[in-house]
Amino acid sequence: MSIPASSLPPEAAFPQSAAAVARFAALAETGSTNDEMIARATGEQAAEWPDLSVIVTDNQTRGRGRLGRSWLAPTGKSLAISALLRPTLPDGSPLPADSYGWFPLLAGAAMTRAVRRVVVAGHEKKAAEAAIAGEESVADAPPVTLKWPNDVQISGYKVSGILSEMLPIPAGGVPAGLVIGAGLNVSLDEHDLPTISSTSLTLVTGSKVSPDAVLAGYLGELTALYRAFLAAGGDAVASGLHAEVSALCGTLGQAVRVELPGGGELLGTAVAIEEDGRLRVREHSSAEETSVAAGDVTHLRY
Ligand SMILES: Nc1ncnc2c1ncn2[C@@H]1O[C@H](COP(=O)(O)OP(=O)(O)OP(=O)(O)O)[C@@H](O)[C@H]1O
Numbered sequence: 001m002s003i004p005a006s007s008l009p010p011e012a013a014f015p016q017s018a019a020a021v022a023r024f025a026a027l028a029e030t031g032s033t034n035d036e037m038i039a040r041a042t043g044e045q046a047a048e049w050p051d052l053s054v055i056v057t058d059n060q061t062r063g064r065g066r067l068g069r070s071w072l073a074p075t076g077k078s079l080a081i082s083a084l085l086r087p088t089l090p091d092g093s094p095l096p097a098d099s100y101g102w103f104p105l106l107a108g109a110a111m112t113r114a115v116r117r118v119v120v121a122g123h124e125k126k127a128a129e130a131a132i133a134g135e136e137s138v139a140d141a142p143p144v145t146l147k148w149p150n151d152v153q154i155s156g157y158k159v160s161g162i163l164s165e166m167l168p169i170p171a172g173g174v175p176a177g178l179v180i181g182a183g184l185n186v187s188l189d190e191h192d193l194p195t196i197s198s199t200s201l202t203l204v205t206g207s208k209v210s211p212d213a214v215l216a217g218y219l220g221e222l223t224a225l226y227r228a229f230l231a232a233g234g235d236a237v238a239s240g241l242h243a244e245v246s247a248l249c250g251t252l253g254q255a256v257r258v259e260l261p262g263g264g265e266l267l268g269t270a271v272a273i274e275e276d277g278r279l280r281v282r283e284h285s286s287a288e289e290t291s292v293a294a295g296d297v298t299h300l301r302y
């Protein structure tokens with residue numbers, strides 16, 4: 001007698017992703033994958049959750065976004081992914097705390113690259129179908145860019161958001177690691193979208209997208225950028241991460257409004273990403289340049 005599909009563990013739906021990391025768990029449902037991962041990484045069984053452990057679900061019921069917002073995801077149509085990193089340098093010493101600021105950008109770059117591959121493949125499929133039908137060539141593939149610090153946008157619409165959270169730091173100690181949470185809108189329809197500024201992979205490509213393939217793509221990119229960053233001692237410039245993030249970042253060259261964490265705002269043009277990951281903005285009123293480490297950035301479209 002064959003086993004009914006519903007009795008298979010959820011991991012069975014993610015063979016490529018499970019092969020890409022040290023430990024992989026897929027949950028049928030959870031409140032927040034970041035909360036799940038933080039609890040496991042700091043609980044009694046913490047030693048069983050090594051560097052590059054991943055928890056995923058397609059049914060996250062209380063997703064948390066940046067700046068205290070909620071992350072909304074209709075059941076079965078998006079992925080909530082949390083990756084545990086316990087970064088150590090090649091000599092075995094822990095990564096210094098001041099390199100941790102690069103992780104949100106590193107994860108954003110990894111997701112941008114993974115989404116780009118899906119969008120380009122969808123575009124090539126459409127182009128091939130158009131050619132067979134004898135139609136005129138189709139338009140260029142839509143741009144997939146990183147919105148500083150870590151949203152992924154397709155043609156300016158948000159398809160993924162990232163929330164990185166540090167594990168508790170022991171008094172006077174070095175960080176024990178962090179959890180990088182990523183929400184990815186996979187197959188939402190128009191009517192499922194939580195905001196007018198969001199989109200999904202299926203809406204953009206017009207094709208069915210394999211959650212396992214896109215997740216494995218993201219985990220592969222994340223692992224590659226992470227390993228290069230650690231091999232360079234946590235130096236984003238030497239590892240090429242600074243250049244990669246700058247190349248993927250659609251915020252550069254844009255007119256932006258930055259709502260600063262302490263109140264107040266900055267109106268200007270985003271001109272560069274600093275070597276420590278901050279965004280440098282040239283103010284419109286004074287032409288003065290200010291670098292911001294955090295804040296809510298809006299791309300202004302005139
Ligand atoms: N599944 C989702 N997809 C996209 N955004 C979502 C989703 N769930 C919740 N949101 C939230 O919706 C809000 C809108 O996101 P978005 O970044 O597009 O707009 P914004 O921050 O208001 O403006 P802007 O992008 O122009 O700066 C954010 O708080 C985002 O976290």
Ligand SMILES: O=C(O)CCCC[C@@H]1SC[C@@H]2NC(=O)N[C@@H]21
Pocket residue numbers: 031032033034035060062063064065066067069071079080081082151160161162163181182183184
């Ligand atoms: O854009 C944002 O505001 C960040 C959204 C982060 C959502 C992800 S989904 C997986 C992980 N678990 C959470 O509760 N949040 C993050």
